[in-house]
Amino acid sequence: MFSLPRAPRGPSPLGNPLVKAVALAAALLAVLPTTALAHAVLLRATPSSSQSLEQAPAQVQLLFSEPLDPVFSQVQVVNAAGQRVDAADSHVDPDDDRLLVCSLQPALPNGMYTVVWRNLSAIDVHPDQGQFPLFVGVPVTQPTVAATGLTTTATPETTFGRWWFYIAASLFGGVLATWKLVLGPAIADTDAAARVHRYAFRLILTGGVLLIVGTLFTAVAQAASAANVPLLQGFGQPLGDLLLRGRFAAIWWPRLGLEVASLLLIALGGIDGLASECALATLPAVLLTSALTSHGAALPEGTAPGIAIDWLHIVGATTWVGGLIALAAVLPVVRGAAPVGPKVVGRFARLALIASLAVLLSGVLQGALEVGSWSSLLTTLYGQFLVLKTVLLAVMLALAGLNEWRRRAPGGLVGLERGVRAELALGVVVFGVAAMLSGTPPTPIS
Numbered sequence: 001m002f003s004l005p006r007a008p009r010g011p012s013p014l015g016n017p018l019v020k021a022v023a024l025a026a027a028l029l030a031v032l033p034t035t036a037l038a039h040a041v042l043l044r045a046t047p048s049s050s051q052s053l054e055q056a057p058a059q060v061q062l063l064f065s066e067p068l069d070p071v072f073s074q075v076q077v078v079n080a081a082g083q084r085v086d087a088a089d090s091h092v093d094p095d096d097d098r099l100l101v102c103s104l105q106p107a108l109p110n111g112m113y114t115v116v117w118r119n120l121s122a123i124d125v126h127p128d129q130g131q132f133p134l135f136v137g138v139p140v141t142q143p144t145v146a147a148t149g150l151t152t153t154a155t156p157e158t159t160f161g162r163w164w165f166y167i168a169a170s171l172f173g174g175v176l177a178t179w180k181l182v183l184g185p186a187i188a189d190t191d192a193a194a195r196v197h198r199y200a201f202r203l204i205l206t207g208g209v210l211l212i213v214g215t216l217f218t219a220v221a222q223a224a225s226a227a228n229v230p231l232l233q234g235f236g237q238p239l240g241d242l243l244l245r246g247r248f249a250a251i252w253w254p255r256l257g258l259e260v261a262s263l264l265l266i267a268l269g270g271i272d273g274l275a276s277e278c279a280l281a282t283l284p285a286v287l288l289t290s291a292l293t294s295h296g297a298a299l300p301e302g303t304a305p306g307i308a309i310d311w312l313h314i315v316g317a318t319t320w321v322g323g324l325i326a327l328a329a330v331l332p333v334v335r336g337a338a339p340v341g342p343k344v345v346g347r348f349a350r351l352a353l354i355a356s357l358a359v360l361l362s363g364v365l366q367g368a369l370e371v372g373s374w375s376s377l378l379t380t381l382y383g384q385f386l387v388l389k390t391v392l393l394a395v396m397l398a399l400a401g402l403n404e405w406r407r408r409a410p411g412g413l414v415g416l417e418r419g420v421r422a423e424l425a426l427g428v429v430v431f432g433v434a435a436m437l438s439g440t441p442p443t444p445i446s
């Protein structure tokens with residue numbers, strides 16, 4: 001459990017909104033008591049590996065923390081020679097979707113057996129696997145295989161798919177939002193208007209195409225990961241199993257539909273007017289599809305708060321990073337038109353401040369809900385990723401402050417371009433860490 005930080009005495013240093021946000025985030029940490037499991041974690045095995053059984057059981061039952069996808073969840077039992085001794089009837093119990101069951105062949109001889117399982121959470125669609133020994137008529141000994149455990153089964157492809165999604169969503173939605181709120185108003189009636197408009201349109205269009213490509217790739221990567229086969233074998237049966245039924249399909253198809261619709265709106269209607277506003281309005285829904293399959297969707301406190309917090313986080317992150325992409329692309333274009341650059345950056349600073357506050361608050365809140373204790377921050381891989389993200393966020397905020405100072409300094413525009421690129425590069429790295437975090441169970445990995 002988190003302990004309450006001591007309240008500061010004397011005059012309040014909390015004048016700055018960022019300082020206020022940090023203080024609020026720390027206060028939230030202090031009052032959040034829970035630890036989330038996320039992923040379908042093995043809670044109980046019957047029979048367990050800690051007892052010597054007089055005879056082989058008729059069945060092995062594994063109870064998990066989340067509902068299981070029946071197609072991609074399986075348990076097998078093998079003997080010391082690695083031969084299967086179960087009756088090949090592995091299934092999710094029809095009366096309890098968290099229970100994975102298989103029968104054993106009759107009259108098994110005494111010896112040590114290994115129960116091997118692999119599952120797919122029906123909520124956050126994360127696959128996991130583990131194994132544990134069974135001792136039949138022999139004493140319990142130090143097992144030759146790892147005891148009951150959770151192994152992260154995020155593949156490099158699923159992680160890459162998530163990273164791609166965050167960048168493409170920033171390029172499409174973040175740049176479009178920045179165009180509407182920052183660039184368009186700042187460059188209207190200037191010489192640079194036509195060139196910036198062209199640039200922004202191409203960027204947004206590219207982002208829309210990348211978003212769709214990424215969504216298609218993610219389905220194949222997820223199918224391969226769920227079926228435990230190499231990427232190319234994800235095509236065919238696993239992809240059909242994933243996209244023709246179940247929770248993943250119910251989220252994936254609307255995501256693809258929204259992405260195609262918003263790309264068409266931009267391609268046909270441009271980045272001004274009603275069509276582009278409709279395209280922008282679909283983006284929160286596209287980002288919601290990510291939150292619906294995040295760890296936040298599997299919080300024991302209830303899915304709605306976890307999804308809402310994750311959604312706020314990803315909306316803030318893609319708006320911030322998308323704005324940085326827009327700025328990095330546009331600042332060199334307006335270099336000759338002296339007052340335009342600082343004006344654009346000045347308007348963006350306000351948007352970035354709101355977005356970064358949303359990222360900070362929601363990130364800390366979600367981190368607290370997932371890890372649940374200060375010690376887990378250092379002892380779990382999930383916690384270590386969180387610490388890394390916090391450090392990177394601090395550096396991004398420091399760079400943002402420096403960029404703001406450069407904006408006001410005379411002749412600081414060239415340094416400002418470098419500063420914006422550096423902040424953007426860090427954002428891209430943080431997206432990579434976020435992609436790894438989303439595939440890592442918040443519990444310790446054995």
Ligand code: HEM
Pocket residue numbers: 166290291294295296310311313314317318320321359360362363364366367368370386389390392393396427430431434435437438439
């Ligand atoms: C104080 C710093 C931060 C903390 C504590 C934090 C924490 C978190 C947590 C707990 C998650 C949920 C991962 C899961 O599914 O289990 C997450 C996801 C994510 N974070 Fe952060 N984060 C921070 C900063 C950032 C920054 C600076 C960015 C980018 C600008 C960012 C981008 C993301 C993205 C894109 C996701 C994935 C959301 C999704 O897939 O729905 N985070 N973060």
